[in-house]
Amino acid sequence: MKTKKHNTSWMVSVALMAAIVIVLANTPLGMIQLPIIKATTVHIPVIIGAILLGPAAGAILGGVFGICSLISNTMAPTLLSFAFSPFMSTTGIPGAVKAVWISVGCRILIGVAAGWLWILLSKLKVNNIIALPVVGFAGAMVNTITVMGSIYILFAKQYAEAKDVAVSAVWGLVMGTVTASGIPEAIAAAILVLAIGKVLIGVFRKMNIGNV
Template identity: 75%
Template structure:
């Protein structure tokens, strides 16, 4: 009976966090305007879910984030939607598979990485606040690095085409995105995960 109650509570908690992910992914709440760029916040409930509910829950939440991204890029396509929607593929079925990996697979990695990192930090007896900040920072960077790295490795030619640059310039553009967008997002995630995570951990206990 206790296990059933625990499983029901876990499922309800995952469903609640999924709702938060969907809300952020489909409203302006999912973006924070910084002095230079806009930082996404959609990965934050993914990271928090991984911390509170474990890596498997984090993977589910990351997948939810990825599916929202796929739908968004399909319904309201942008210049780079070919990398996130299988329906916008520029290279047929192979491009569609790559788009599914980038939009969904890379986001699943956020939850897995954050969940397992949190478990490791707890085993190392790191205090909650710095552990949460590190998990938030790393989780956000996994998002940026895996997405942009996959675009570079799998879709560099197409990326160069839509950006109207030579193939040799793609690496520089990818690194510029990681620095200009990824690092600010990671800092925001570190702060928010540390603040929100500390409160949520107390509630869970």
């Protein structure tokens, strides 16, 4: 009975976190429209969910984030939406599969990586004041690096055409995005995960839910 109650609490918690992801993904707070790409803060509840509820929950929440990204890039396309929506593919089925990987697969990795990193730091007895921002920063960088890295590997030619530059210039543009957008997002994630995580860890411990 106790296990059943624990499982139910876990599922309810995942559902609530997923609802937060969906709300953020559909408001200006969650996806900030830039000229050619959508910068996001939606990875933050994914990371926090992975910390509180484990890698499996993180994967689910990352998948919800990815589906929201796919829908957003389909309904309100930008110059790079071909890399995030299979319906915007310019290279047929292969391009559609690649787009699903970038929009959904890479986002699942956020939750998996954050969840396992938290478990590792917990086993190493790292203080939460240090562990929380480390996981927040790392989770956000996983998002940026896997997404932009996948775009470079899978869509370099299309990216160059969208930006009207030579293919040889794509690496510099990708690294520019990682530096200019990814690092500030990761710093913000570190701060927010620390602030929010400290509070929620206490709550979840009292409720005996998740990995904390």
